[in-house]
Amino acid sequence: MGLWEEHIRKVVPYVPGEQPQGDRVIKLNTNENPYPPAPGVIKALREMNPELLRRYPDPSACQLKETLAGYCHLGTDNIFVGVGSDDVLGMAFLTFFNSGKPILFPDVTYSFYPVWADLFGIPYETVKVTGAFEILPEDYRRECGGIVFPNPNAPTGICLPLSQVEDIVRQNQDVVVIVDEAYIDFGGESARNLIHRYENLLVVQTFSKSRSMAGMRIGYAMGSRKLIKAMEDVKYSYNSYTMNYASIVLGAAAVRDDQYFKETVGKIIETRERAKGKFAGLGFSGTDSRTNFLFVSHERVPAAEIFRALRERQIYVRYFPVPRLDQYLRVTVGTDDEMEEMFGFLETYLDS
Ligand SMILES: *Cc1c(COP(=O)(O)O)cnc(C)c1O
Numbered sequence: 001m002g003l004w005e006e007h008i009r010k011v012v013p014y015v016p017g018e019q020p021q022g023d024r025v026i027k028l029n030t031n032e033n034p035y036p037p038a039p040g041v042i043k044a045l046r047e048m049n050p051e052l053l054r055r056y057p058d059p060s061a062c063q064l065k066e067t068l069a070g071y072c073h074l075g076t077d078n079i080f081v082g083v084g085s086d087d088v089l090g091m092a093f094l095t096f097f098n099s100g101k102p103i104l105f106p107d108v109t110y111s112f113y114p115v116w117a118d119l120f121g122i123p124y125e126t127v128k129v130t131g132a133f134e135i136l137p138e139d140y141r142r143e144c145g146g147i148v149f150p151n152p153n154a155p156t157g158i159c160l161p162l163s164q165v166e167d168i169v170r171q172n173q174d175v176v177v178i179v180d181e182a183y184i185d186f187g188g189e190s191a192r193n194l195i196h197r198y199e200n201l202l203v204v205q206t207f208s209k210s211r212s213m214a215g216m217r218i219g220y221a222m223g224s225r226k227l228i229k230a231m232e233d234v235k236y237s238y239n240s241y242t243m244n245y246a247s248i249v250l251g252a253a254a255v256r257d258d259q260y261f262k263e264t265v266g267k268i269i270e271t272r273e274r275a276k277g278k279f280a281g282l283g284f285s286g287t288d289s290r291t292n293f294l295f296v297s298h299e300r301v302p303a304a305e306i307f308r309a310l311r312e313r314q315i316y317v318r319y320f321p322v323p324r325l326d327q328y329l330r331v332t333v334g335t336d337d338e339m340e341e342m343f344g345f346l347e348t349y350l351d352s
Pocket of ligand 1: 031083084085086087110150154180182205206207208214217218219
């Protein structure tokens with residue numbers, strides 16, 4: 001082994017869900033939106049001037065920030081935008097978790113958190129969720145270097161009421177608390193209105209799920225001016241041009257097409273609620289998900305077997321072969337037709 005190899009940064013990367021190709025695939029494994037982007041986005045895409053690709057984009061992405069600020073009733077200096085919320089969250093870890101004290105996040109949660117912590121050398125401790133996968137605010141009343149959790153949580157889909165989110169923020173005003181709201185539009189109440197009361201609160205959202213734009217990579221954070229300024233300083237110390245021209249223009253168009261957003265989110269919620277009943281009828285139990293996915297376990301058949309059987313049928317769902325989760329499947333809410341096809345298969349499969 002060459003000496004240079006000893007000095008390579010060794011990291012265990014996050015593993016994203018499979019992206020199988022092909023038209024016949026039913027893809028319910030990465031929580032993408034089954035509906036296309038808003039008509040306003042498609043129109044803006046057609047009208048986009050390719051000539052402008054020659055130039056660097058606006059480093060401050062001000063068109064996108066202003067549109068989001070208007071939509072969220074915030075100032076542009078309360079908003080940070082990035083290349084998907086993964087970029088925003090990574091930047092937030094780098095900016096805020098420097099005390100040397102361990103940060104806290106739930107033991108069952110988004111598996112990217114420990115990866116960023118390891119990459120940036122941030123110590124962390126996980127906090128156990130209950131047997132029913134619930135986050136208890138009182139478990140976060142202890143000295144730490146910061147807190148991060150998704151609300152609703154992934155992959156459980158469970159949503160904390162806003163009062164309990166506020167409780168965690170209020171009890172930890174000496175550190176930054178990051179609330180990752182990737183799924184909040186599917187039925188939860190956002191903590192973004194609390195940023196005026198708590199300077200230490202950062203709320204992160206994404207265009208990938210509720211706005212049908214995972215391929216565009218747009219995420220944003222909302223917080224006090226001080227938090228946002230600190231993140232901007234770190235961003236400009238790393239890469240000034242994170243948001244490309246198309247993301248800025250199409251992202252702003254997506255926010256403006258609010259009617260379509262509300263319609264598609266509404267459809268997904270309806271499909272999800274029907275799916276809860278169907279799963280129950282087939283012998284599955286699960287959490288009361290407030291997201292665009294369901295987290296279910298069958299009373300008799302191991303999750304790994306159902307996962308493989310579905311996969312052979314070109315129906316992709318997510319399976320996590322780790323302790324506590326290995327009896328569960330995470331199934332993204334698709335269109336009604338996609339869900340029908342999956343339930344049709346499961347009925348015959350579980351009968352035999
Ligand atoms: C999907 C997801 C993200 C990241 O989404 P981006 O596509 O990077 O915006 C972040 N947190 C959670 C909990 C997610 O499920």
